[in-house]
Amino acid sequence: MVSAKRERCPHCGSIELINNIFIKEGEPVKVYVQCFKCRKFVARYTIDYYTSSKRYEAFLNRVSKRYFDSGRNVCKRVKAFDETIEEEFEQCKKLIKEREEEKKIEEIITKSEEGK
Amino acid sequence: MNNRNRLFGIIAIFIVGIVVYNLPIPIPYDQKITLSIFTIAAIFWMTEVIPLYATAFVIVLLETLFLRDYSIGLFFHSFFEPVILIFLGGFVLAAAFQKYGVDRIVARVILSRTPPTPFAVLLSVMFITAVLSMWMSNTATTALMIGVLIPVLKKLEDARFRKGLILSIPFAANVGGIATPIGTPPNAIAIGILAKKGIDISFLKWMELGLPIAIFGIILIAILLYFIFKPTTHTLSLPLPPKESVDAKQKQVIGVGFFTILLWLTGPLHGYNSAVVALIPVVLFFGFGYLKKDDFNDIGWDILILVGGGLALGTAMQETGLSSWIVGQIDPTKFGVIWIMVIFTGVSLIFTTFMSNSATANLLIPLMVSLSWHPLILSIMVAVSVSFAMALPISTPPNAIAYGSGEINVKDMAKVGIIIEVVALLFMVFIGQHLIKFVIGGL
Numbered sequence: 001m002v003s004a005k006r007e008r009c010p011h012c013g014s015i016e017l018i019n020n021i022f023i024k025e026g027e028p029v030k031v032y033v034q035c036f037k038c039r040k041f042v043a044r045y046t047i048d049y050y051t052s053s054k055r056y057e058a059f060l061n062r063v064s065k066r067y068f069d070s071g072r073n074v075c076k077r078v079k080a081f082d083e084t085i086e087e088e089f090e091q092c093k094k095l096i097k098e099r100e101e102e103k104k105i106e107e108i109i110t111k112s113e114e115g116k
Numbered sequence: 117m118n119n120r121n122r123l124f125g126i127i128a129i130f131i132v133g134i135v136v137y138n139l140p141i142p143i144p145y146d147q148k149i150t151l152s153i154f155t156i157a158a159i160f161w162m163t164e165v166i167p168l169y170a171t172a173f174v175i176v177l178l179e180t181l182f183l184r185d186y187s188i189g190l191f192f193h194s195f196f197e198p199v200i201l202i203f204l205g206g207f208v209l210a211a212a213f214q215k216y217g218v219d220r221i222v223a224r225v226i227l228s229r230t231p232p233t234p235f236a237v238l239l240s241v242m243f244i245t246a247v248l249s250m251w252m253s254n255t256a257t258t259a260l261m262i263g264v265l266i267p268v269l270k271k272l273e274d275a276r277f278r279k280g281l282i283l284s285i286p287f288a289a290n291v292g293g294i295a296t297p298i299g300t301p302p303n304a305i306a307i308g309i310l311a312k313k314g315i316d317i318s319f320l321k322w323m324e325l326g327l328p329i330a331i332f333g334i335i336l337i338a339i340l341l342y343f344i345f346k347p348t349t350h351t352l353s354l355p356l357p358p359k360e361s362v363d364a365k366q367k368q369v370i371g372v373g374f375f376t377i378l379l380w381l382t383g384p385l386h387g388y389n390s391a392v393v394a395l396i397p398v399v400l401f402f403g404f405g406y407l408k409k410d411d412f413n414d415i416g417w418d419i420l421i422l423v424g425g426g427l428a429l430g431t432a433m434q435e436t437g438l439s440s441w442i443v444g445q446i447d448p449t450k451f452g453v454i455w456i457m458v459i460f461t462g463v464s465l466i467f468t469t470f471m472s473n474s475a476t477a478n479l480l481i482p483l484m485v486s487l488s489w490h491p492l493i494l495s496i497m498v499a500v501s502v503s504f505a506m507a508l509p510i511s512t513p514p515n516a517i518a519y520g521s522g523e524i525n526v527k528d529m530a531k532v533g534i535i536i537e538v539v540a541l542l543f544m545v546f547i548g549q550h551l552i553k554f555v556i557g558g559l
Contacts, residue, residue, distance in 0.1 A: 026408075056520060056521055056522070057263065057266060059520060060259040060260075060262055060263045060517070061259070061263070063255055063256075063259050063513075063517060064214070064255070064256045064259035064260055064263075065214070065256070065414055066255070066256075066414070066416075067207070067253050067255065067256075067415075067416025067418065067419045068253075068255045068513035069168055069301065069418070069419055069422055069472050069473070069474050069475075069513065070164060070168055070471075070472045070513065071472070071508070071509060071510040071511050071512045071513050071515055071516045072164055072471075072472075072510045072516075073164070073167075073513075074255070074513040074516035074517060074520075075509050075510050075516040075519070075520075078516060078517070078519065078520030081520075082520070
């Protein structure tokens with residue numbers, strides 16, 4: 001099943017949010033989400049993978065940490081990397097517009113972590 | 117490929133294996149089983165129905181299930197051979213170099229001394245890529261160097277030379293790997309299988325052979341790329357990666373790296389095996405917290421397993437006498453030595469243009485070591501030749517990464533790649549064999 005949800009400030013309900021990136025040596029990068037309107041803390045995300053709009057550069061960063069022995073396998077990854085992000089982004093926007101997920105974000109994330 | 121197709125593929129491959137076992141060939145049971153395992157492994161590696169490293173487990177599982185007259189340790193030991201440890205040491209060094217930015221320091225130092233002409237930039241980029249890929253994975257080196265070049269490529273209006281520059285990186289990474297035993301898995305496979313035959317090639321000996329071949333490859337490719345993608349501009353400068361002061365940890369990592377490489381190169385003086393030396397960076401970097409558990413998990417274990425699987429297959433082929441039987445079917449007097457070399461080098465290049473270099477080496481080198489004529493020369497020729505196969509994006513992971521940039525098409529890659537393969541074949545047959553004879557011996 002596929003669903004999507006827009007993050008909101010739990011205090012004022014705003015969807016205008018700021019991403020504050022926290023970097024500490026030896027630890028994964030964390031993003032502290034802050035409400036643009038009421039300036040309160042909304043959530044913290046710990047980054048595992050990151051892909052910017054400069055997708056090829058993000059791909060280079062990701063493959064630089066891994067070992068590959070099959071050119072065919074890397075070709076598949078290049079293709080998947082190029083296609084899935086744009087497609088998923090469009091699908092995500094469409095889903096939010098049509099029927100937003102009702103579960104709370106913490107429930108969704110806990111469930112997804114259990115499924116790993 | 118979905119799971120259903122994969123399952124059908126796996127079943128079909130095992131059926132081929134059973135058919136091969138039942139062929140009316142006059143060889144004993146052990147050899148028939150090994151021939152069947154060899155066939156199954158070859159098709160798995162060619163089709164990649166399952167991951168390359170998973171095939172390594174299939175090999176050892178089938179060997180221990182069906183070759184019950186042999187001790188299981190004989191096959192399991194392949195996964196902890198000295199050459200696997202040398203490779204592990206290389207992976208750990210590379211992980212530390214990457215984590216502490218030593219690779220970027222090397223790139224900066226060389227780039228800052230590059231004259232601002234297109235040929236100098238091309239040669240310099242290839243030189244740095246090759247030097248890094250001697251010690252790091254070809255994939256990581258390619259990703260780093262393309263990342264360094266992206267700002268230049270964005271500004272460079274000469275679309276033709278832009279292609280040449282992009283192509284120079286994967287090609288240099290492929291060839292640079294030839295220079296050291298840890299540069300690329302086929303080198304380790306050749307060293308490991310030859311060692312099982314009682315032929316030891318030290319780290320230094322391999323470099324004496326691999327380095328001149330890599331230098332020849334770099335110069336050849338630089339000239340080819342320059343003339344095929346001739347620049348329209350006379351000046352070209354590279355923006356340097358940001359200057360960083362070298363901190364204490366980086367100095368310590370560089371120190372351990374130098375010390376390890378020095379010990380590898382001076383093996384004949386101190387008498388310690390390169391595998392023992394390879395444990396030094398492993399112990400120091402993990403023991404003193406320079407590398408953490410996440411770094412440990414990121415080590416290319418799949419590559420080590422793949423090499424181990426190749427060694428296990430080679431062990432079975434040698435122990436059962438299958439490889440001797442196969443090569444016994446070829447009569448060298450019919451062809452002459454030169455033609456035999458052309459055929460095997462050519463087969464290696466063609467195979468590895470379409471499939472993994474390591475898988476090709478895993479299949480062909482066990483056969484080469486059993487030849488009655490020039491087994492050492494032919495084994496090394498195959499190991500080196502596979503690194504010269506780079507005509508398609510699927511030929512090597514560095515090629516695939518460069519292709520992913522969208523700056524080059526298959527035709528651009530094939531145009532240069534095919535010339536490189538033909539020249540490499542001629543070079544290996546007419547010069548390489550003499551170089552191997554001169555450096556390592558004439559066996």
